Amino acid sequence: RGPQYGFNQCNSTTLGDSSNCQTLIFNGPDDFCLWGSPDPNGLIGNVEAKVVAYCTKPYHGTRVIPPGSITGLQWTKTSAYIQVVGFISNAGLGLDPTDQGGELDPHGADLQGNPLGGVVFSNGTADSDGTTLTQVYNWNTFVGGNQFCFKACYNSITSPDYCQNVYDLVGCDYNMPSAVQNGTFTECDGDLQDVVGVYT
Numbered sequence: 001r002g003p004q005y006g007f008n009q010c011n012s013t014t015l016g017d018s019s020n021c022q023t024l025i026f027n028g029p030d031d032f033c034l035w036g037s038p039d040p041n042g043l044i045g046n047v048e049a050k051v052v053a054y055c056t057k058p059y060h061g062t063r064v065i066p067p068g069s070i071t072g073l074q075w076t077k078t079s080a081y082i083q084v085v086g087f088i089s090n091a092g093l094g095l096d097p098t099d100q101g102g103e104l105d106p107h108g109a110d111l112q113g114n115p116l117g118g119v120v121f122s123n124g125t126a127d128s129d130g131t132t133l134t135q136v137y138n139w140n141t142f143v144g145g146n147q148f149c150f151k152a153c154y155n156s157i158t159s160p161d162y163c164q165n166v167y168d169l170v171g172c173d174y175n176m177p178s179a180v181q182n183g184t185f186t187e188c189d190g191d192l193q194d195v196v197g198v199y200t
Helices: 044-050 171-175
Strands: 023-028 031-036 052-055 070-077 081-088 102-104 119-122 134-136 138-144 147-153 185-189
Touching (some): 023 052, 147 171
Parallel strands (some): 023 119
Antiparallel strands (some): 023 031, 070 081, 102 138, 119 134
16 A cells, blocks of 8 residues: 555645645643545545544644534543544545444554544644654544544553554444433543453
8 A cells, every 4th residue: 555645744735625635633621623535525544544633723734624623522531541432424524424434543454554644643642741742653543433432542551552553343332432412512531341252
């Protein structure tokens, strides 16, 4: 596969509806990005290698999620990861209205990740001082079906792997349990979930 579809040096000159920025920022409930289609009415299964960042704020040199697209979310911070689960119009991420979506992570079947060359940074993880953007090396996300979830694991926590990425057919409810409700926006501290695929 390859080469990389977009770019990672993103700033005010790359901001806009046609931005191909592939640097995703994941700071907090009012300042985060999701991967979406670079093409109109894209299908995640077809564009996973070239998805681009769509953000809630116009500060990161990316495409911007249209106001009103997100209709509810729950942002949770734990001792090993931060995550968001929510509801979003597929159109807000350039996806076909009927697309049920799929899973993305920095590994992929060929260990090159989806998107190719995509990187994630955050000032909301335990690896950051709360201001400095720090790269997140282990994350996973589901998007499509008018829903989304994204989990960023702390670099300092390597075992167990709370960003397990092999259960990509069973979606947000299984991989990122939450109490999210459409129409509400909440932020909370949370307990660690069970490791995905392990029953206790």
